[in-house]
Amino acid sequence: MRPSPKVRRKTSILIADQEGVFRLGLKKLLGLEDDLRAIAQAETASQVLAMAACFKPAVLFLQTEILSGGPSDLLAQIHRVSPRCRIVLTASTSAEEAGVRYMQAGASGVILKSADPRLFAKCVRKVVEGEVWLPQRHVAQMAKQLESTPPRSLRPADTLTRREKTVISYLMQGWRNREIGKHLSISEQTVKNHLRAVYDKVGVSDRLELVLYVIHQHLELPPVQPLEASSNSRHIIDFQPELLEEKRPICFARSAAPLCGTPSRREARRAAPSETTPSTSMPERALRGMNILTLLE
Numbered sequence: 001m002r003p004s005p006k007v008r009r010k011t012s013i014l015i016a017d018q019e020g021v022f023r024l025g026l027k028k029l030l031g032l033e034d035d036l037r038a039i040a041q042a043e044t045a046s047q048v049l050a051m052a053a054c055f056k057p058a059v060l061f062l063q064t065e066i067l068s069g070g071p072s073d074l075l076a077q078i079h080r081v082s083p084r085c086r087i088v089l090t091a092s093t094s095a096e097e098a099g100v101r102y103m104q105a106g107a108s109g110v111i112l113k114s115a116d117p118r119l120f121a122k123c124v125r126k127v128v129e130g131e132v133w134l135p136q137r138h139v140a141q142m143a144k145q146l147e148s149t150p151p152r153s154l155r156p157a158d159t160l161t162r163r164e165k166t167v168i169s170y171l172m173q174g175w176r177n178r179e180i181g182k183h184l185s186i187s188e189q190t191v192k193n194h195l196r197a198v199y200d201k202v203g204v205s206d207r208l209e210l211v212l213y214v215i216h217q218h219l220e221l222p223p224v225q226p227l228e229a230s231s232n233s234r235h236i237i238d239f240q241p242e243l244l245e246e247k248r249p250i251c252f253a254r255s256a257a258p259l260c261g262t263p264s265r266r267e268a269r270r271a272a273p274s275e276t277t278p279s280t281s282m283p284e285r286a287l288r289g290m291n292i293l294t295l296l297e
Contacts, residue, residue, distance in 0.1 A: 010035055010036060011036050011059060011124060011125075012055065012056075012059070013036060014057035014059070016051075016060060016061065016062045018065055020043075023041045023043075030124070036121060039057060040054075040057070044066065045066050045068065048066065049074075049078065056084070058084070058086065059088060059127060060088065061088050061090050062074075062090065063089075064089050064098070064102075067089075076105075076106065086127040088107065088110065088123060088124075089102050089107050090112075090113055091113065092113055093112075103134070108132060109126075109132055109133030110133070111133060111135070156201050157217055157219050159201050160201060165219075165221050167180060167194045167195060168219070169222055169223070170183065171207060171210070172214060172221065172224075177191040177192055183225065195207075195210075
C-alpha cells in the first residue's frame, strides 16, 4: 500500500492595508500558492491588534500608513499579542532611512507595493525562515547603520542562565539551599555554586542583596513549584514592588510581632546565635527567620 503524501502545513498570513483593492489582490495572489494562506484582513491599527491576537498569524503584511503613532509602538504591541508573527511593511515609496527605522523597530522586512507580484510569496517564505527582506537599495544603508551602531551591552541580569534564575526563584520564596537542591535533584553544594555564580554576575555579596537586586530590577523569574507541607515551616518573602518607587528603606520584622525600628532586647537575644549553633550572617537570618513585610520610613 502506497503511503499517503505528507500534508504540508500552510503559512498563515494577515493582510493589513487601508486600500481594499490591494488587500483583495494580495489575498488572491497568495491563494495561488499551495503553502500560503491569507486568513484575515485588517484596515486599521485596532483591527490589526485584534486579528493578530485572535489568529496568531505567521506573517503580517502591514501598510506603512497604518503606523500613525510611530513604528515602534504598534510593532511592539503586535509582538506582545503574537510573539512569533513576522511583520513585513508594505510601502508605496522607497525611503532608505524609513526602511532602516522599521527594521530597528522589529520588522522582519520591507517590500514595495510596486514590486513584482511573485516576490510577495518569496518574501513570505524567506521571513518565515528567519531571513530579512529589504529592497536592494536599502541593504547598503542598513549595513552602514549597523556598522555605526555600537554593540548593545548586556545587563548583568541578562547573563543569568535559566537554572540560575530557577534557583533565585526558590530563594525569593525563602527556601534553604538544602530544600532547593532536593527539589531540583541537585546537591546542596551545586546550589551554592549557582548562587556564587549569580553573586559574581550581578555584583552582590549575599542573599539579602540579591533579593533587593531582583526587586529593584524587576527580574523575570520562572515560576516556583510548591513544596509539600512539612513541620518545618518556611518564611515567605512578601514584597510590594510598587513601594520601591518611593525609595524608602526596608524594615524587617518577625511574623509573630512586627518591629519598626530597633528590636527589643528579648528579640535580640532570640536572634543571637547560641554557642552550639554555627553563626549565620544577617542576610541569611533575614531570609530564614524574617519576612520582608513592607517599606517604612
